[in-house]
Amino acid sequence: MKTGNIGLWITGAFIAWFGWIMLDMSAPDSASAAGSSIADVRSSSVPVLVEFYADWCGPCKVVGPVVEELAREVKGRAKVIRINVDKEPELAAENRISGIPTFIAYKGGKEVGRQSGAIPKAMMKDMLGL
Numbered sequence: 001m002k003t004g005n006i007g008l009w010i011t012g013a014f015i016a017w018f019g020w021i022m023l024d025m026s027a028p029d030s031a032s033a034a035g036s037s038i039a040d041v042r043s044s045s046v047p048v049l050v051e052f053y054a055d056w057c058g059p060c061k062v063v064g065p066v067v068e069e070l071a072r073e074v075k076g077r078a079k080v081i082r083i084n085v086d087k088e089p090e091l092a093a094e095n096r097i098s099g100i101p102t103f104i105a106y107k108g109g110k111e112v113g114r115q116s117g118a119i120p121k122a123m124m125k126d127m128l129g130l
Helices: 002-024 030-041 058-071 089-093 120-130
Strands: 049-051 079-084 102-107 112-117
Touching: 002 102, 030 049, 030 079, 049 058, 049 120, 058 079, 102 120, 112 120
Parallel strands: 049 079
Antiparallel strands: 049 102, 102 112
16 A cells, blocks of 8 residues: 555545435434334334433343344234334333333233343343233
8 A cells, every 4th residue: 555545545435424314314213213113112002112221331232132022023923113212212201211221011001020131031021011
């Protein structure tokens, strides 16, 4: 690599980084979509499991794929909603979330269970009554 090309490499890296940020910001956010559907929890005819999480949270990163897998498995029998506490702080405060991840199970619109920490999928299913 020639030293005269360093400026081009830096410029290219900056453009790639900026493009990545813009694409990431324009992507639909599942947490925002979930936040708008939290009102459906009270009227849902199926059990609902809500996970409150944050992108920077280590245990949340570990359990996130498990929660998404569970959502696919129980589709039609239950709902699974993920809410990012950094993007939905009002919902987190309204639900008295003090640690993350926190899971809250609802049946018939009423809270029936709450667990904090990264829990196994079997416990998530138990909270849903499945």
